[in-house]
Amino acid sequence: MSIMEISLSPTLFVMPAGQEMPDRPTGEAVLDDPRLRRADRHQILIRHCSLDEQLPPDHPARMVWELVRRWDLGAFLAVIKARGQAPGRASTDPLILIGLWLYAYTQGVGSARELARLCEIHPAYLWILGGVSVNHHTLSDFRVEHEQALDNLLTQMIAALVSQDLVSIQRISVDGTRQRASAGRGSFKTRCKLEKQLEEARQHVQEMKKQPQDPASSLRRQKALERAAREKLQRIDQALEELKKVEEAKAKQKNKPSKHRPATASTTDPEARVMRMSNGGTNPAMNVQFAVDTASRAIVGVDVVNAGSDVHESQPMRKQVEQRAGRKVEEQLIDGGYIGLDSINEAAADGATVYAPVPKARNKTADRFQPKKGDSPAIAQWRQRMGTPEAQTIYKQRASTIEPVNGECKTRRGLTQFVVRGINKVKCVALWSALAYNFVHFAGALVA
Numbered sequence: 091m092s093i094m095e096i097s098l099s100p101t102l103f104v105m106p107a108g109q110e111m112p113d114r115p116t117g118e119a120v121l122d123d124p125r126l127r128r129a130d131r132h133q134i135l136i137r138h139c140s141l142d143e144q145l146p147p148d149h150p151a152r153m154v155w156e157l158v159r160r161w162d163l164g165a166f167l168a169v170i171k172a173r174g175q176a177p178g179r180a181s182t183d184p185l186i187l188i189g190l191w192l193y194a195y196t197q198g199v200g201s202a203r204e205l206a207r208l209c210e211i212h213p214a215y216l217w218i219l220g221g222v223s224v225n226h227h228t229l230s231d232f233r234v235e236h237e238q239a240l241d242n243l244l245t246q247m248i249a250a251l252v253s254q255d256l257v258s259i260q261r262i263s264v265d266g267t268r269q270r271a272s273a274g275r276g277s278f279k280t281r282c283k284l285e286k287q288l289e290e291a292r293q294h295v296q297e298m299k300k301q302p303q304d305p306a307s308s309l310r311r312q313k314a315l316e317r318a319a320r321e322k323l324q325r326i327d328q329a330l331e332e333l334k335k336v337e338e339a340k341a342k343q344k345n346k347p348s349k350h351r352p353a354t355a356s357t358t359d360p361e362a363r364v365m366r367m368s369n370g371g372t373n374p375a376m377n378v379q380f381a382v383d384t385a386s387r388a389i390v391g392v393d394v395v396n397a398g399s400d401v402h403e404s405q406p407m408r409k410q411v412e413q414r415a416g417r418k419v420e421e422q423l424i425d426g427g428y429i430g431l432d433s434i435n436e437a438a439a440d441g442a443t444v445y446a447p448v449p450k451a452r453n454k455t456a457d458r459f460q461p462k463k464g465d466s467p468a469i470a471q472w473r474q475r476m477g478t479p480e481a482q483t484i485y486k487q488r489a490s491t492i493e494p495v496n497g498e499c500k501t502r503r504g505l506t507q508f509v510v511r512g513i514n515k516v517k518c519v520a521l522w523s524a525l526a527y528n529f530v531h532f533a534g535a536l537v538a
Contacts, residue, residue, distance in 0.1 A: 141220060144213040151214040154193045156537045157529065158185055161246055165239035182222060187232045188243075189218045195526035200504030200519070202230035233522065234515040241392075244521055245414045247528055247536065248390050252415050254535055261384045261421040261484075263492040264391070264407045264428065266377045266400045267500065268367055270507040271516075273359035273374040280352045284330050287357065291323040322357075329355040336363070339397075359511040365398040376508060376516045380499075380524070381407045384423065384491045388532065389524040390414060394517040400427040404444075405436045421445060423488035431469055438468030445485045448476045499523045503530075 166184035194205050206226035209215045251257040298316050333355040365375040381391030391411040424446045437444045451458040459477030461470035475481045499505040505523040
């Protein structure tokens with residue numbers, strides 16, 4: 091069949107049975123299929139732009155960078171081994187790592203893996219990096235390896251606020267908040283079980299040393315197994331050392347029900363303690379101590395202890411604040427957990443006035459605000475002072491200042507359940523949270 095025959099074939103345009111060709115009005119145009127620009131997300135794009143153009147001029151990340159640039163980072167630089175022309179890989183600038191973590195904590199990011207992910211996609215983190223690559227190992231190690239240097243950054247921040255009369259520390263509030271530790275309840279063992287596990291761990295380490303190299307296993311994997319065995323032995327040994335401290339603390343207890351329970355210590359986080367939590371239950375936890383300037387609500391003191399009681403933390407926190415600010419604390423607001431006759435006497439000797447609730451008298455008819463026989467002058471003055479309306483008004487500032495700070499740090503500044511182990515590492519996390527809190531509330535003054 092020729093082309094002419096095909097074009098003239100009547101069967102080409104015959105409608106199926108039961109259908110007829112629709113009538114088209116005379117003069118109506120025939121519409122072709124629409125021509126569209128469709129998405130193709132597999133194509134490779136090359137864009138010419140600078141990182142600086144990706145971030146607005148008033149972005150908080152720029153303010154974080156400006157603040158970190160003003161700090162003295164000598165303590166971070168002093169430990170760097172890559173120097174001069176000596177062999178070795180160059181270290182990541184501490185300015186970058188501090189900027190990343192500080193900005194991350196202002197955004198509530200407290201995970202090294204999450205921060206590493208954001209460093210690949212988020213413009214603010216990419217801007218802080220400035221083309222430098224990091225991984226979650228570098229970020230995780232840096233966050234917890236510089237406790238003293240981080241503590242010094244908080245001191246520099248407080249000094250800057252004090253110099254501008256934004257923080258006075260004339261009156262401070264102190265409170266402890268218990269946060270879940272990185273240890274499970276099942277990791278807490280009695281002395282008998284710890285000693286048994288210690289002997290088993292020692293035997294395992296010796297067997298690992300005598301075991302010949304497995305041809306099917308790489309040398310790197312073999313060394314990792316040996317290191318894991320040694321670290322487990324060290325943790326159990328440390329747990330026994332911490333168990334001694336728990337036993338000594340129980341021996342000093344008077345008639346508390348917990349005194350008759352066997353002492354235990356964790357094999358995963360030996361410095362953690364089982365504490366009574368705010369929900370009424372008990373969990374492995376750490377006790378984070380914050381001191382806040384009541385006038386400005388700035389965090390002016392940070393510490394971490396593994397004691398469930400706050401009774402011995404009043405004076406250390408006051409001394410820490412005075413050392414950071416270079417001024418004397420005149421008034422200190424504490425709750426009932428800090429009350430101890432020794433702490434009140436120590437505060438009076440230091441020239442500080444304590445505002446704390448007076449415990450109810452056992453005799454319901456007795457006036458708890460009246461001095462008791464044997465009270466020191468400082469204790470007698472404290473009882474009488476707390477009975478006055480003026481003192482009770484001042485004491486109300488404790489809850490309205492320190493409690494919101496604790497709440498904000500736990501919900502928005504990365505102070506969540508700890509994923510690091512040990513008091514020193516936990517304190518680093520608390521310091522990052524405090525630095526981020528102060529930056530959010532005083533950024534304008536800090537970078538002015």
